[in-house]
């Protein structure tokens with residue numbers, strides 16, 4: 225014999241929360257044992273707060289009872305030929321009020337109750353319901369028994385919603401990236417470009433800033449988009465969906481940064497080579513730094529000066545030392561920078577600059 229209590233338990237579980245008013249139950253079966261079994265089961269479960277409002281044994285009786293008694297729940301004997309379950313389902317599909325239909329089979333091996341749940345949702349809750357519906361085994365069973373068109377329609381709706389979100393997110397990210405690039409091209413972040421080396425450095429700088437703008441748009445854009453679009457609906461206390469890993473995503477976020485780092489390393493090494501490339505017969509300048517001044521010595525000319533004077537379009541080779549602490553020679557317009565270390569001849573550091581523009585620039589100590 226089929227264990228009724230199991231099916232009933234299963235049904236109560238699908239109810240989730242308790243009703244404030246007792247459930248109004250209509251039992252539809254022409255077999256007296258079916259109704260009796262169910263009734264005794266319900267009497268045992270006082271806490272279930274259900275009230276059997278009618279017992280019907282034919283379709284006609286049942287349909288008029290649906291109107292006059294207005295039940296919340298109809299328990300239909302699945303195996304009863306006199307009670308046509310298709311009529312119930314038709315009724316269930318076309319009706320508008322809140323209603324559940326449980327199809328209960330007492331046959332051997334029938335250990336499932338099929339629950340049809342009709343409810344009215346506020347438009348704002350439909351998204352959430354769709355999500356639950358696709359996550360839940362219970363609702364899948366329901367949709368299998370409903371007509372296929374309805375299921376397909378809901379899946380299509382969900383798919384188009386997903387598509388809308390994906391397209392929205394992509395447009396949002398592209399918008400932020402485009403705005404960032406537009407701003408970047410108009411705002412001059414760098415001082416004058418006054419050396420050959422500065423051209424290479426600026427190229428590298430632009431590549432990095434482009435990558436930063438795209439990453440910013442991707443990370444902050446998706447975050448802001450999610451905050452705006454997927455924000456909690458009023459009264460919603462449920463958790464988000466549980467997501468358990470994604471091999472594709474993991475592969476992407478491993479491989480893409482790996483490639484990015486390799487590309488940046490390659491471009492960086494290339495620029496470093498270009499910046500340090502020696503030219504024949506550079507102008508040699510020995511630079512002595514100390515607290516708090518620079519001294520520039522021109523060995524070819526026998527001149528020592530607190531001012532650095534360089535010709536344009538000729539490479540200058542600066543040989544840097546320090547008399548006290550570590551200083552760092554830096555003219556922002558030339559971009560390049562080099563430490564000046566104390567320790568005499570062994571610690572001399574070279575720096576190559578090829579000025580391209582006449583101007584007055586400040587020599588800074590980047591350690592300060």
Ligand SMILES: [Cu+2]
Nearest residue numbers: 551552589591
């Ligand atoms: Cu210094």
